[in-house]
Amino acid sequence: MQTATARRVIPGTPVFDGDAAQKGYAINAMCFSFNDASNRQAFMDDEDAYCAKFKLTCEQREAVRQRNVLAMIAAGGNVYYLAKLAGIFGLNVQDLGAQQTGKSVAEFKQMLLDQAKGI
Amino acid sequence: MAKVIGGVFTSHVPAIGGAIAKGLQDDPYWKPFFDGFKPVHEWLKHNKPDYVVTFSNDHGLNFFLDKMPTFAVGAAAQYDNADEGWGLPIFNSVPGSPDFSWHIINTLVEEEFDIVTCQEMLIDHALSIPLELSWPDLKSYDFKLVPVGINTVQHPLPSPKRALALGRAVHKAIQSWDADAKVLIFGTGGLSHQLDGERAGFMNPDYDKFCLDNLPSNPDALTQHSALDIVELSGSQGIEILNWIAARGAMGDPVKEASRNYHIPISNTAAATVLMTTEHALAPA
16 A cells, blocks of 8 residues: 555664554454453463454464564554563563564563663 | 642553562662652642643553544543453552543644543553552542543654644643642653564663653753654654653643653663642642
């Protein structure tokens, strides 16, 4: 889809715009449902059936199957909603950061601490 | 005429809620952040608001992508926190004031802000945590809340200039509210942080300092950047500074910085807490 203005590219930084919002509607809708504990349980009981209920695209289903955050984002996932799915997997935002940056969790946490230097 | 007495500006990282639940306020990791609230607590002993007007962004609790308002104003008699999917404790409900909400709504539309009105609105950690941080000992809140939601989730986002103007229009509404009432403003979120993408973990103390230095006396300086400029400067969730910008506008002028705390990191975030006060505030004894 052609957007009205040239797309701003910020390296390493997803910009969740109208195109992403359309592309990611199904996976984000599934994640939104996880505000309800019974839906979280339903996902854990039968992940395939739950993803099918929300009509995840093949790309989204595969990204969820692989627990791959960057792939979920590439498939239109928005981190404000994906965070709820990450919670089901027992992943906190340091775990997510480590996975996305290719660092160990310890390395990622050190990188966060290092940014305090010089303030 | 209602008067703004001050503004509390703070980060709203969900993990803070977990730390509160576990009583980790004096834990070495958390203490530098929680200590930023000591001057706020002292000030609030002497300054009890009748109304609290807040600016924050929803995190997929109240709004989904089916309907995503740029600016949303609550008009409920009560606001409840709810499960956001992570097992955080459910925080206190907060009483609302439909009358004051509708006064603000009417003024905003007169001022040509085409807002969404919400007679039902859930509040998420972006509000519950700052309120809990500010009044940790209150079992129930004795002020009335008017929450204003700003979209920081789905681009295009409102510009910083528009957020500041929205806040200033809210200030006009407060000034024209026919009640001898004290109003405290909250702006929550930020500062620089990014949860998503290969740049996850990004923070920018220089940009944060620019914001903290200018917000009290020269908030218009923050409008020189577009929303996407701020995403680049401050991270994809650092754009939550929009809530601070709007809140600063709602305080009116002049204000003075009464306390400032800045600490890296809390979770993945450069965390800050600032108290600004107006001439209508009572100074701590």
